[in-house]
Amino acid sequence: MKRFDAIVVGGGLVGSAIAYGLAREGLRTVLLDEGDVAFRASRGNFGLVWVQSKGDGAPHYQRWTRLSADQWPPLAVELLAKTGIAVGHERPGGVHLCLSEAELEARRQMMERMRAQSGNFGFDYRMLDPRELADVFRGVGPAVVGASYTPYDGHANPLNLLHALHKGFVEKGGHYLPNSEVSDTTAAPGDFRIHVASGEIVAPKVVLAAGLGNAALAPRFGLFAPVKPLRGQILVTERTERVLTMPITTIRQTVEGSIMLGDSQEDVGFDTSQKPDVMKTIARRAVLSFPWLRDLQIVRAWAALRVMPPDGLPIYDQSERFPGAFTANCHSGVTLAGAHANAFAPMVAAGALDPALDLFSGKRFDVPAAA
Numbered sequence: 071m072k073r074f075d076a077i078v079v080g081g082g083l084v085g086s087a088i089a090y091g092l093a094r095e096g097l098r099t100v101l102l103d104e105g106d107v108a109f110r111a112s113r114g115n116f117g118l119v120w121v122q123s124k125g126d127g128a129p130h131y132q133r134w135t136r137l138s139a140d141q142w143p144p145l146a147v148e149l150l151a152k153t154g155i156a157v158g159h160e161r162p163g164g165v166h167l168c169l170s171e172a173e174l175e176a177r178r179q180m181m182e183r184m185r186a187q188s189g190n191f192g193f194d195y196r197m198l199d200p201r202e203l204a205d206v207f208r209g210v211g212p213a214v215v216g217a218s219y220t221p222y223d224g225h226a227n228p229l230n231l232l233h234a235l236h237k238g239f240v241e242k243g244g245h246y247l248p249n250s251e252v253s254d255t256t257a258a259p260g261d262f263r264i265h266v267a268s269g270e271i272v273a274p275k276v277v278l279a280a281g282l283g284n285a286a287l288a289p290r291f292g293l294f295a296p297v298k299p300l301r302g303q304i305l306v307t308e309r310t311e312r313v314l315t316m317p318i319t320t321i322r323q324t325v326e327g328s329i330m331l332g333d334s335q336e337d338v339g340f341d342t343s344q345k346p347d348v349m350k351t352i353a354r355r356a357v358l359s360f361p362w363l364r365d366l367q368i369v370r371a372w373a374a375l376r377v378m379p380p381d382g383l384p385i386y387d388q389s390e391r392f393p394g395a396f397t398a399n400c401h402s403g404v405t406l407a408g409a410h411a412n413a414f415a416p417m418v419a420a421g422a423l424d425p426a427l428d429l430f431s432g433k434r435f436d437v438p439a440a441a
């Protein structure tokens with residue numbers, strides 16, 4: 071039997087950011103993860119640290135996302151200093167392009183709603199016309215009728231982030247146990263026992279951050295995380311000179327020069343196959359936005375499954391039945407890495423989630439219990 075201060079289940083971006091934060095708080099932490107064959111949104115995402123569309127009708131989500139985007143620069147600097155891994159974070163602001171007057175009007179209305187909902191917190195946005203866009207980006211296509219911009223957005227290399235969080239976790243004394251699928255568990259208040267191949271792991275705290283695996287794990291700990299898969303497909307071009315000065319919702323240029331085109335939203339269950347018709351739609355929209363993209367070769371493409379809560383907002387909870395058990399799920403694990411490492415983990419270490427997170431409780435989906 072091995073005793074720890076905290077167990078984190080799931081070594082994707084959510085689990086590793088929280089585990090890194092817990093180890094930094096001085097907790098003896100073990101991170102349990104599956105093997106190579108698993109659903110892992112963290113290895114197939116688009117890499118945006120994206121704020122501008124988060125929280126329409128849910129200003130608490132906008133505030134949490136902004137907090138995370140503000141925590142990103144210090145986290146990136148810290149990870150570089152501690153691990154030597156550059157996570158490629160840039161925050162030049164971001165743009166959403168509209169390809170029809172109807173899209174532009176819907177976007178304008180959404181941005182204005184979010185500004186009104188933000189109250190004193192504020193929401194700084196601008197709508198850009200094609201002339202202003204031409205000052206920002208070279209070679210914008212005539213199909214683009216306008217765009218929204220906020221200064222809060224950015225992007226990063228999500229694989230480097232995952233690597234740096236894992237390395238940083240281990241360097242801070244964390245124990246990483248891959249090939250440890252969690253299925254045999256015992257829960258009592260402040261006493262959690264998990265049986266894995268290497269033996270029994272015991273701790274007074276457990277954080278469920280197993281992505282899509284949380285749906286099955288959460289009820290064992292008195293928690294509720296009804297997440298479902300939502301497929302996204304991404305195309306990547308060959309490298310080219312630096313042309314895009316800031317990320318766009320579905321087009322971003324990496325530090326290395328590739329241009330990533332994404333990403334679809336497909337409700338197809340656990341199917342991770344790629345579909346030519348979806349890839350065609352992604353490419354067509356990208357070429358309408360920047361006609362010069364048609365001269366670049368696509369060198370990679372993939373599909374991956376998002377971890378999607380029913381209303382698209384994160385789920386954070388501590389179990390009432392088994393205090394010490396926490397759950398964390400979101401569909402923006404890159405964006406929220408700053409909040410998970412620097413805000414959520416210290417709350418877990420202190421034993422209580424901040425009341426500001428109450429609205430993210432999974433109880434919002436549990437209609438009979440809430441009634």
Ligand SMILES: Cc1cc2nc3c(=O)[nH]c(=O)nc-3n(C[C@H](O)[C@H](O)[C@H](O)COP(=O)(O)OP(=O)(O)OC[C@H]3O[C@@H](n4cnc5c(N)ncnc54)[C@H](O)[C@@H]3O)c2cc1C
Nearest residue numbers: 080082084108111112116118252281283302401403404405
């Ligand atoms: C196409 C696409 C584009 C995206 N673009 C962005 C973006 O631009 N910006 C952004 O912020 N987010 C983006 N996301 C979302 C982001 O990738 C996810 O929010 C994030 O990766 C979720 O991380 P996670 O750790 O919760 O889940 P995962 O990465 O799925 O990790 C879960 C881990 O838990 C393990 N696990 C599961 N069950 C068990 C078990 N029983 N025992 C042990 N381990 C278990 C799995 O093996 C896995 O390693 C995108 C996602 C996709 C698919």
